[in-house]
Amino acid sequence: MEGIGTGNGNGTSAATLDQWRQFTRLFQYYLDKTTPHATYRWIGTATLGVLFVLRIIYVQGFYIVTYGLGIYVLNLLIGFLSPLVDPEVDPIDGPLLPTKGSDEFKPFIRRLPEFKFWHAITKAFIISILMTFFSMFDIPVFWPILLCYWLVLFTLTMKRQIMHMIKYKYVPFNIGKQKYGGKKSSSASSSGVGSRAD
Numbered sequence: 001m002e003g004i005g006t007g008n009g010n011g012t013s014a015a016t017l018d019q020w021r022q023f024t025r026l027f028q029y030y031l032d033k034t035t036p037h038a039t040y041r042w043i044g045t046a047t048l049g050v051l052f053v054l055r056i057i058y059v060q061g062f063y064i065v066t067y068g069l070g071i072y073v074l075n076l077l078i079g080f081l082s083p084l085v086d087p088e089v090d091p092i093d094g095p096l097l098p099t100k101g102s103d104e105f106k107p108f109i110r111r112l113p114e115f116k117f118w119h120a121i122t123k124a125f126i127i128s129i130l131m132t133f134f135s136m137f138d139i140p141v142f143w144p145i146l147l148c149y150w151l152v153l154f155t156l157t158m159k160r161q162i163m164h165m166i167k168y169k170y171v172p173f174n175i176g177k178q179k180y181g182g183k184k185s186s187s188a189s190s191s192g193v194g195s196r197a198d
Contacts, residue, residue: 031119035115038114038118041118041122042118044122045118045121045122045125048122048125048126048129049125051125051129052066052069052125052128052129052132055129055132056132059132059138061132061138061140062131062132062137062138063139063141063143063146064137064138064139064141064146065128065131065132065137065138066128066143066146067146067150068128069124069125069128070150070154071150071153072124073121073124074150074153074154074157076112076117076120076121076124077117078157078161079110079111079112079117080110080111080112080114080117080172081110081161081165081172082110082111082112082161082164082172083108083109083110083111083168083170083172084109084110084111085109087168108170108171108172110172
C-alpha cells in the first residue's frame with residue numbers, strides 16, 4: 001500500500017512539475033516576443049508605476065515598501081548606466097571605451113542590458129503592488145525622513161556616476177549618435193544615378 005501511495009504522489013508531483021515547465025516556457029515565449037517593442041514595454045511599466053503611486057496615495061501607507069522599491073530601482077539604474085567593464089576597476093584589459101575622437105568606435109556595452117533592466121523594474125512594480133494588499137508590510141514610519149534620505153542617496157549616487165562618465169568620456173544613451181542608414185542611402189544614391197543617366 002505504501003508503494004501505491006508513493007507512486008501516486010510522485011505522479012502528481014511530476015505532473016505539477018511538467019505543468020510548471022510548460023508555463024515557464026510559454027511565459028518565456030511571450031516575454032521574448034516583447035523584446036523588439038521597447039516603447040510599448042516601457043509604457044506598460046510606466047502604467048504599473050502610476051498604479052503603484054495611486055495605490056500608495058489611496059491607502060496612505062506602505063512607505064517602507066515604497067522606499068525599498070526606490071532603493072532597488074536606483075541600484076538597477078546604476079547598473080544600466082555603467083559600462084560592462086569598468087576602466088577604473090579593470091585596467092588590465094585596456095580601455096573598452098573610446099577615450100579620444102580618433103579612437104576606433106566601440107559601442108557602449110551596459111553592465112545591465114535594457115531588456116533585463118525593464119524586466120527587473122516591471123517585476124519590482126508588480127511585487128510592490130501585491131505587497132500593498134497585505135497589512136503586515138505596512139510598517140508605520142515617518143515618511144518625510146525616508147524621502148529625504150532617498151533624495152540624498154540618489155543625488156550622491158548620480159553625482160558619482162556622472163563624474164565617472166565625464167572622467168572616462170562615455171555617454172550611455174544613443175541620443176544624438178550617428179546611425180547607419182545602409183539600404184536607404186544606397187538605394188537613394190542608385191536612384192539618383194539612374195535619373196541622371198536619363
